[in-house]
Amino acid sequence: MIPVPSAHHVRALDSLYAASAAWGVPWPVVELVEMLVVVSIVIGFISVAAMFLIWWERKISAHIQARYGPMRVGGWHGWAQSIADGIKLLLKEDIIPRGADRVVFILAPMVVFASALAAYVALPFGPGLIVRDLNIGILYIIAISSLTVLGIIMAGWSSNNKYATLGAMRSAAQTISYEVPLVVSLLGPIILAGSLSMTKIVEAQRHLWFIVPQLVAFLTYFTCAVAETNRLPFDIPEAESELVAGFHVEYSGMRFAIFFLAEYANMFTVCAIATTMFLGGWAGPGPEVLAPFWFLGKTFFLLFVMLWLRWSLARVRVDQLMYLGWKVLLPIAFANLVVTGVAVLVV
Amino acid sequence: MATRVITRPPTADELMATRASETMEEMYVNMGPQHPSTHGVLRLLLKLDGEIVLDVWPYIGYLHRCHEKIGENREYIQIIPYTDRLDYLASMYNNFGYVHAVEKLAGVTPPERAEYMRVILGELQRIASHLIWLGTFGLDLGNFTIFMWCFREREMVLDLFEQVSGQRLNYSFFRIGGMPMDFPEGWIGDCKAFLEWFKPRLKEYDRLSTDNIIWQKRTQGVGVLTQEDARAYGVSGPMLRSTGIKWDLRRNDPYSIYDRFDFDIPVGERGDVWDRFWVRRREMEESIKIVEQGLRDIPPGPIMAKVPTAIKPPVGHLYSRVESPRGELGEYIVSDGSKRPYRYKVRSPAYVNLSAISAMLPGCLVADAVAVLGSIDIVLGEVDR
Amino acid sequence: MAEAAKAAHKPEAALPRMAESDGTPEAKAFLEALRAKAGDAILEARARGREVVAQVRPDRNVEVAQALYDMGLEYLNCLCGVDWIAQNQIEVVYNVSSLSHPVKVEMKVFLPRDDPRVRTVVPIWASANWHERETYDLFGVVFEEHPDLRRILLPEDWMGYPLRKDYEDERMPRFDAAEKKRRARLFSRDAEAPAEGEEK
Numbered sequence: 062m063i064p065v066p067s068a069h070h071v072r073a074l075d076s077l078y079a080a081s082a083a084w085g086v087p088w089p090v091v092e093l094v095e096m097l098v099v100v101s102i103v104i105g106f107i108s109v110a111a112m113f114l115i116w117w118e119r120k121i122s123a124h125i126q127a128r129y130g131p132m133r134v135g136g137w138h139g140w141a142q143s144i145a146d147g148i149k150l151l152l153k154e155d156i157i158p159r160g161a162d163r164v165v166f167i168l169a170p171m172v173v174f175a176s177a178l179a180a181y182v183a184l185p186f187g188p189g190l191i192v193r194d195l196n197i198g199i200l201y202i203i204a205i206s207s208l209t210v211l212g213i214i215m216a217g218w219s220s221n222n223k224y225a226t227l228g229a230m231r232s233a234a235q236t237i238s239y240e241v242p243l244v245v246s247l248l249g250p251i252i253l254a255g256s257l258s259m260t261k262i263v264e265a266q267r268h269l270w271f272i273v274p275q276l277v278a279f280l281t282y283f284t285c286a287v288a289e290t291n292r293l294p295f296d297i298p299e300a301e302s303e304l305v306a307g308f309h310v311e312y313s314g315m316r317f318a319i320f321f322l323a324e325y326a327n328m329f330t331v332c333a334i335a336t337t338m339f340l341g342g343w344a345g346p347g348p349e350v351l352a353p354f355w356f357l358g359k360t361f362f363l364l365f366v367m368l369w370l371r372w373s374l375a376r377v378r379v380d381q382l383m384y385l386g387w388k389v390l391l392p393i394a395f396a397n398l399v400v401t402g403v404a405v406l407v408v
Numbered sequence: 409m410a411t412r413v414i415t416r417p418p419t420a421d422e423l424m425a426t427r428a429s430e431t432m433e434e435m436y437v438n439m440g441p442q443h444p445s446t447h448g449v450l451r452l453l454l455k456l457d458g459e460i461v462l463d464v465w466p467y468i469g470y471l472h473r474c475h476e477k478i479g480e481n482r483e484y485i486q487i488i489p490y491t492d493r494l495d496y497l498a499s500m501y502n503n504f505g506y507v508h509a510v511e512k513l514a515g516v517t518p519p520e521r522a523e524y525m526r527v528i529l530g531e532l533q534r535i536a537s538h539l540i541w542l543g544t545f546g547l548d549l550g551n552f553t554i555f556m557w558c559f560r561e562r563e564m565v566l567d568l569f570e571q572v573s574g575q576r577l578n579y580s581f582f583r584i585g586g587m588p589m590d591f592p593e594g595w596i597g598d599c600k601a602f603l604e605w606f607k608p609r610l611k612e613y614d615r616l617s618t619d620n621i622i623w624q625k626r627t628q629g630v631g632v633l634t635q636e637d638a639r640a641y642g643v644s645g646p647m648l649r650s651t652g653i654k655w656d657l658r659r660n661d662p663y664s665i666y667d668r669f670d671f672d673i674p675v676g677e678r679g680d681v682w683d684r685f686w687v688r689r690r691e692m693e694e695s696i697k698i699v700e701q702g703l704r705d706i707p708p709g710p711i712m713a714k715v716p717t718a719i720k721p722p723v724g725h726l727y728s729r730v731e732s733p734r735g736e737l738g739e740y741i742v743s744d745g746s747k748r749p750y751r752y753k754v755r756s757p758a759y760v761n762l763s764a765i766s767a768m769l770p771g772c773l774v775a776d777a778v779a780v781l782g783s784i785d786i787v788l789g790e791v792d793r
Numbered sequence: 794m795a796e797a798a799k800a801a802h803k804p805e806a807a808l809p810r811m812a813e814s815d816g817t818p819e820a821k822a823f824l825e826a827l828r829a830k831a832g833d834a835i836l837e838a839r840a841r842g843r844e845v846v847a848q849v850r851p852d853r854n855v856e857v858a859q860a861l862y863d864m865g866l867e868y869l870n871c872l873c874g875v876d877w878i879a880q881n882q883i884e885v886v887y888n889v890s891s892l893s894h895p896v897k898v899e900m901k902v903f904l905p906r907d908d909p910r911v912r913t914v915v916p917i918w919a920s921a922n923w924h925e926r927e928t929y930d931l932f933g934v935v936f937e938e939h940p941d942l943r944r945i946l947l948p949e950d951w952m953g954y955p956l957r958k959d960y961e962d963e964r965m966p967r968f969d970a971a972e973k974k975r976r977a978r979l980f981s982r983d984a985e986a987p988a989e990g991e992e993k
Contacts (some may be wrong), residue, residue, distance in 0.1 A: 126556035293550055294622055297775075375622045376550025378775045380459075414915065414922055414940040469946040476931075477956055483980065638869050639892060642920030681977045725897060727871060727888045738871050742885065755871040755888075763923045792946060 099192055103181045111325035112143035118368050118373030125372045140299055153314030158221055161311065165219035170312065170319040173212030177326040179205045184261045184333045187353035189341045198259035199251065202334060203244055206289075209327065210236050213298075216320070217308035229308035231379065232298030236289060238386040243285035245394035249278035249401045250338040270341040273405075277397045279339045281390050283363070286331035288386065290324060294370040334364040414766070417453055417465040427469025434462070439777065445546070447781065448788030452765075456774060464769045464777075466762055471792040479752035484510050484584060484719050487752065492578035494754060495790035497540050500533035500569070501583035501732040502790075503694040508663055509728035510584050511738035514721035518713050522586035523665045524706040529572065529581070531695040531702070532599070535606070536565040537687045537733035540696075540784045545685065546617065548782040549626055554616045561609055564602050568770050571595055584719050586712035596703055603696055610692060618689070627682040631768045631780035634679060644757050646691060647784060650676035651684035657731035664730075668705075681776075681783040688785070718747045727752075734758050734785055756790040765786050808903045816840020823864070823896045830860040844897045851902040851911050858887070861898055866891045869914075872924035874932035876906075878958040883909045883932055889918075904934065913939040931956035 081091045116131065120138065123130025135141025157166055182205075183198040185191045195201050210233050217229020251257060252263035253274065265271075272279050288295040298307050309320045336342060338357040345355030377385065419435060426435055439453040449470035450540050455463040475494060479487050491506040492499040504526055511518065518526075543558030566576045571592055573581040581588065609752075617623045633643065638651045648655055656673045658666040674690035676683025721743040729738040735757025742751035768780055800943040816824070822842035827834060827845065834853035839846055849857045871888040873901040887900040902911055915921045925936045933954035936942055944951060953960055968976065 122552070126553050127560050128556065200524065296550070364541055371519055372553050374551065375546065375614060375617075375626060378773070380773065380775075381625055414919070416941045469944075469948070472946040474955065486980070573993065637919075640919040642869050642918065653892060660892075706794075725886075725899075727886075727897075729870065736870065738888070740871055740873055740888065742875055751873075753871065753873040755873075760920055763920065784919045 086139060102180075103192065104178065107181065107326045107329070108177065108322070110329055112147065112174060112324050114325045114328065114364065115146070115321075116140060117364075118371075121365070121368045122372045125369070137215075145377045147318065151315055155315065156311075156313050158311050160221040162219040162221070165215050166311075167316075167354040169212050169216035169219060170316050170323070171212075172215060173209050174319050174323040176205055176208035176212065177323040177330065179208075180330045181326075184260050184330065185263055185337055185342055186356050188260075188349060190343075190353055191260060194258060194260050196256070196258045198257055199247060199262070199334070200257050202330070203240075206327065206330065207236075207240060209323070210228070212323075213308050216312065218277070220308075220311035222311055225308050225310050228298050228310070232291060232308055235291070235295065235386075238383055239285045239390075242386060242390035242394040243280055243289060245277040245391065245398055246281040246285065247334075247338060248394075248398050249275045250406055252398075252401050259337055261341075263337055263344065266341040266344065270339065272339040274337060275397070275401070277393060278401075279335070281394050281397070282335060282339070283366075284390060285386075286335065287367060287370060288382070289368075290327045290331060292328070292367060292378045294374040295382055296371075296376060297382065328364060328367060329360065332360045332367065334402070335363050336360045339408040357405075410412050415463055415578070416467075418455070422588055426667075437774075440468075447786055448791075450762075450781075450786070450788055450791075452712075452777070452781070454769075454774070454777065459773050459775070461769050461772050461774060461777060463692075464766055466765060468759075468762070468788070468791050471788045473793065475754060475793040476752055479749055481748065483747045484721070484749065485717060487749075488553075488582065488584075489578065489580040491754075492580050493536050493730065493789055494756065494793060495734065495737075495758065495787045496578060497787050498533050498537040498733045499578050500581065501527045501537075501730065501737065502658065503580065504530050504664075505728070505730040505732060505737040505739055507582040507584055508540060508730055509726060509741055510719065510721065512728050513724060513726045513741055514584070514715070514719055516585045516713055516715050516719075518586040520665075521590075521709040522711045522713075524590065524702050525587050525670070525711065526582065526664055527666065527791035528599070528699050528702040528706070529569070531698045532568065533566055534695045535692050535699075536562050536569075536732045539565070540734075541688060542613065542617070545779075545782045548778045551616060554613060557613065563605055564605070568595070568599055568602060570606055571598065583712065586710070588712070590711055596706075599699065601705060603700060607696060610689070613689075617685070624682065626776075627679070627685055627783075628680060630681045630776045631772055631783065632678060632680045633729065633764060637767040638679065641767060642760045642775045643732070643735070643764050644760065645731065645785075646684055647735065647761050647764070648688040649674065650687045651679035652677055657729060657736060661729070669701050671695075671697050681779050684785075686782040691748050698727070720747055727755075727757070732757060734787070734790065735761055754793055756793060758784070758786040758788075758790040762786050762791055815896075816845070817843050819843070820845050823898075826864060827857075827860065827898075830864070831857045843895055844899060846899045846901070848901045848903070851904055853910050854887075854900070854902050855914060855917070858889075858917050859901060861889055861900070862917050864899055865894050866896075867918070868892055869918035869920045869924070870897075872914075874926065874928040874934055874956070876932060876957045877903075878906070881906045883934060885909075885911060885928060885934060885959075899967055909934040910937055910977070911935075912937050915939060930954075933957065947987055 078088060078091060083090065116139070119142065120130040131139025131142035133139055134145050157163060180202045182192045183195050183202050185194075213232050213236070214229050217225045217232075220226070230292070250262060250271040253271055254262040291298050309317060313322060316333060333356075336356060340359045340363075343352035343356040345351060423436055425590055434455065434457050437454045437456055438451060439454060441449040443450065451467035451470070453465045454461050473493070475490055478490055482490070486788060488506065489501060491502040494502045530577050539558040539562040542556040543562075545681065546552075546554035546558070569579060570576050572589070572595060573579040575581075633647065633651055635651045638648050644655075652675055654673055654675045657663065659673055671694040672690075674687050674694065723743060723745045725740070725742040727734050727738060727740045731737075735759055736755070738755030740751070740753040740755065741749050744750040765781065765784065769777060772780060813950060816839070820843050824838055824840050824845045827847065828838065831849075831853075834850050834857050835847050836850055837848045847857070866889045868890050869887065870890055873885070873886055875884040875886060877884060882903045883906050885902050885904065888897070889900065890897040904911055909932070911934065913921065913925055915925065920942070922939075925939055926942060928934050929936060929942055930944040930946055931954055943949060947955070953962065955962075
């Protein structure tokens, strides 16, 4: 039972615009206010989600490792641990290494976070619960999240640290390498849906979730997603026990917190995309008001799988990682694309 | 014959020359002495050509504590606590090696029950040592969970040792001529319970390690040590057995009562990191067997022979060796008839195994350096003494 | 000095030795074969259990080492030094064995203490590399033709050879007569316990 977005959700603020016109307030101001409110909501959501994810990760990793994880902060199973960590990071001294390029150093985390944030514009949380239903939705998301690489390179380069630069290069190489099979694997559901718009893709899965005909694409996509977000088993850029430190080694305090937040925001984004493209988005039994919970539930299930993978697997070596991305995942994604295309043509 | 030319590390001029050069092709990179992996303070100077390691020079001695010189100024029994601190992750076996050497030199035979106690504790120590190795090796490869699981089991072994000796780590539990105390009441039952708990755990570890393709790909074919190199470099222990040479001092040069026990000697095939992992993993199973047989057969009786506390071995010299979890632990003791050894030399297995890194690492990728180093299983306390 | 020179060739008489015990037949046969090969390079040798203990002329150590290698002892267990300060000599002990033979060999060379030099056996057993470096580090024995003779356990710029019996260092505690007496009392078992109330 998929709720069709009803007309009254779209431009529900028409009445607000009418009222503001009556009061003599120019419409760009209203537009601006609306945007600010929406951005605040989204940032608020990301913060809460990221904090929850951090706590959840610690609990899951703990239980996998036969221990408890946070238990005290806030009382029940240490639920306020993330809040405490956030406050601690806020209170830390802001250190900018001497010899670092100040402007770039300060901008880098902002670029990373901004691109992570911008992807939330086109994520469909529910029928009509989408900031902008762009008709190029998924293309926009992929394009905008690629800007993260720029931020990473800025961070590594501006740190004035040989190892940070090398780490940034590694991370950039990894991210770019895995973008290609990621995008190609997403082309499968796009062909089936016949549209790039996120809401239309969700609608197209009314009868059958795309994971069934596109299982190969889903697995490829998910593997690439794990690599994109620099999670184990693909977390070489962040590995501490390897020779080269990560790109964010010189960052501390709030700046580091922003990188951290951006990473978890990215994780949420890629899982949300997977939910939309393969798991039917907000679809689920029950009344329309439950739709966002279905969406979040599926997304968090995929996040759980990501966390599970991190704590079970070893790290893939750099050359093996490149081999996997280019020589294994890319041909598989292409093959899937070809088969999907032919099938759509024939059937 | 030596199979590889031994090279000198770069001089200061050579180092400056590479730093000044425009290309980054050949460069010297330091690994350590502060190292995130839990191997201790070790410095490896690597010569790299891009990603490939051309040469490696280990720098040790950061943990040198003058063990041998101290030994010359202590009575034989007073040296026992110092031996704990050599390979602090396998203290029981260090004690065993030392006490065994002094007993051979002095012509003392410990009673049966003491011998059984030694074997049981020694093999439990082997299990604990291999567990730490497996956990930290997994950590090097990026798998945090196996580290936690291995340490959980190791805690149980440490609990058993604490019941026996009062200590969790540096036990000083062996004496020249036997053992100081008997097993406390109920210990044998606790030990059996631990073994029953532990056997299925190895299968659990397999799911994270042996059966996992990422683990296999990171370890197979990496850091190969040929048989020829192994013999030339004096490598011993699981590292030697991983190359395919079936040499275990417990079988080939038996000491104590090991010839009464029935156990296999796992052997590798290619001498790569995978084989070293596999040999140690299988050795844990074999140690379980030995402990079970020991618990089954241990006779009642005295645990200490009649020896003076200030033992004075007759004039002479002796090289005695035991198979510690890391390899051949040798003790060369020269006695001049007094209460203190004239010369006390410890041939530590990790020291010699580490020297073989210059045969294993060149040709590998930098990313493998950590895996290869981890697979040697060094403890800096033993390397540096 | 003449005495020392004489002693250099027959120091076993002056130095401690373990009570004689017979060797196994394999060890005895091995010893005979070794004597046949190495001839007069061996000053004194005997079989002891499964082991053959041989004292070798310092200038011929490589020749004997090569002979041992050719006879199947490809595995060097240990190489260390012993400082016989009373006899003014430093002994270098080579413990060699085989992974397929039951026989072990302990080869010894005695070097003059003021200039201990001996040729390296690294071309024969690669594991001698680190062992010889350590002996150089702690005793000052110079191994000629060693490819990389530098200190291994101590910092590169350390002065002195700590494992020598006469090694002194300004950081070592100085014991006056009273302290020596106190320590002798504390560390010795057969001395009497201090009387009640007496300061330890």
